[in-house]
Amino acid sequence: MKFIINRELLLTPLQQIVNVIEKRQTMPILANVLFNLTKDQLILTGTDLEVQIVAKVALDNEVEGSVTIPARKLLDICRLLPSAADIKFELQNNKIKIHSGRSRFSVSTLNADDYPNFEMSAMECQFTMQAGQFKKALEKTLFCMANQDIRYYLNGMMLSIFNQQLKLVASDGHRLSIYEDKIEQETGMELRIIIPRKGVSELVRLLDDDELEVQIEFSRSNIRVLIDSLIFSAKLVDSKYPDFNKVFEQNFHSPIHVQKQLLKDALTRVSILSNEKFKGIEFVIEGDNLQISTNNPEHEEADENVAIEYQGEPLSIAFNSQYVLDAISNLDSELAVLTIAENSSCCFIEEPSEQKYKFIVMPMRL
Numbered sequence: 139m140k141f142i143i144n145r146e147l148l149l150t151p152l153q154q155i156v157n158v159i160e161k162r163q164t165m166p167i168l169a170n171v172l173f174n175l176t177k178d179q180l181i182l183t184g185t186d187l188e189v190q191i192v193a194k195v196a197l198d199n200e201v202e203g204s205v206t207i208p209a210r211k212l213l214d215i216c217r218l219l220p221s222a223a224d225i226k227f228e229l230q231n232n233k234i235k236i237h238s239g240r241s242r243f244s245v246s247t248l249n250a251d252d253y254p255n256f257e258m259s260a261m262e263c264q265f266t267m268q269a270g271q272f273k274k275a276l277e278k279t280l281f282c283m284a285n286q287d288i289r290y291y292l293n294g295m296m297l298s299i300f301n302q303q304l305k306l307v308a309s310d311g312h313r314l315s316i317y318e319d320k321i322e323q324e325t326g327m328e329l330r331i332i333i334p335r336k337g338v339s340e341l342v343r344l345l346d347d348d349e350l351e352v353q354i355e356f357s358r359s360n361i362r363v364l365i366d367s368l369i370f371s372a373k374l375v376d377s378k379y380p381d382f383n384k385v386f387e388q389n390f391h392s393p394i395h396v397q398k399q400l401l402k403d404a405l406t407r408v409s410i411l412s413n414e415k416f417k418g419i420e421f422v423i424e425g426d427n428l429q430i431s432t433n434n435p436e437h438e439e440a441d442e443n444v445a446i447e448y449q450g451e452p453l454s455i456a457f458n459s460q461y462v463l464d465a466i467s468n469l470d471s472e473l474a475v476l477t478i479a480e481n482s483s484c485c486f487i488e489e490p491s492e493q494k495y496k497f498i499v500m501p502m503r504l
Contacts, residue, residue, distance in 0.1 A: 139203030151193030155184035170206035204250035270348025291377035337372030392450035465497035
């Protein structure tokens with residue numbers, strides 16, 4: 139097996155693939171990237187058996203072959219070679235010889251036949267949408283995903299399709315974000331899946347060209363996204379996402395309208411003196427005034443008053459300040475609308491006109 143490739147052609151797909159590969163592996167071969175060489179292209183594959191990225195690079199070549207090479211070592215070598223340098227690869231006795239200019243490397247390899255197959259079930263449905271549109275939907279919700287929660291269905295994002303309606307939901311049990319958008323084409327399908335946390339993070343990173351059209355495919359156990367010359371695949375979380383619709387079926391106080399930036403700045407300042415672990419802050423709402431206050435175990439205190447528009451009864455409620463900050467930071471409008479449930483079980487944070495994005499945060503006790 140022998141081929142020559144320009145550094146720039148190899149560096150980008152290698153960088154995209156290496157992020158999927160875990161540093162600590164149960165199988166040594168999973169620390170490697172699979173090189174599959176055909177006469178017209180080089181196919182690179184990296185996986186941790188939960189998420190897989192396949193990158194295709196056009197390459198004129200006379201020979202065919204396959205081998206696996208340590209991914210991080212190869213990336214470091216390519217990264218440190220001069221820009222636009224040609225790199226020559228040659229497989230000799232289970233070692234890959236890498237030549238570029240005056241640089242010579244000899245790197246151990248593992249047999250490509252031992253590289254594990256990524257199990258994929260037959261795709262049941264597919265649709266296309268703009269990469270920027272899909273990325274925005276993911277970014278508006280991903281920060282609410284749980285991390286290593288025993289309720290494993292929360293360690294991911296629910297994606298549902300109802301014909302042309304796309305909905306993404308993420309929650310860690312203390313807060314929940316919902317993003318809804320419309321797909322241009324009719325899909326004629328109704329489906330709910332849960333994409334794992336790592337899959338969501340990698341997908342957002344790969345969707346770096348907003349104008350690109352991507353193809354999204356689903357089955358009951360897999361998602362596959364075709365992004366130009368990349369194929370992203372992930373195993374889905376095998377569970378049912380909890381029914382969050384009950385949170386809408388309750389009585390609410392009058393909505394509170396507040397300037398987003400004023401609220402964000404006040405929250406940021408007050409939370410400096412909040413308890414470092416719990417980040418608790420109290421909202422006292424009365425008339426056209428919102429008082430935000432906090433204290434900590436060192437008996438330090440902070441409070442600020444923010445002008446609001448509110449027609450309801452006086453009320454007070456406490457939140458984790460970071461949860462509220464995350465929500466209002468994701469609003470695109472200049473105005474934020476906060477709506478608190480009459481039983482103080484939750485607070486909705488959304489935009490006054492655009493109803494694509496909703497954030498729900500549960501209160502806390504101070």
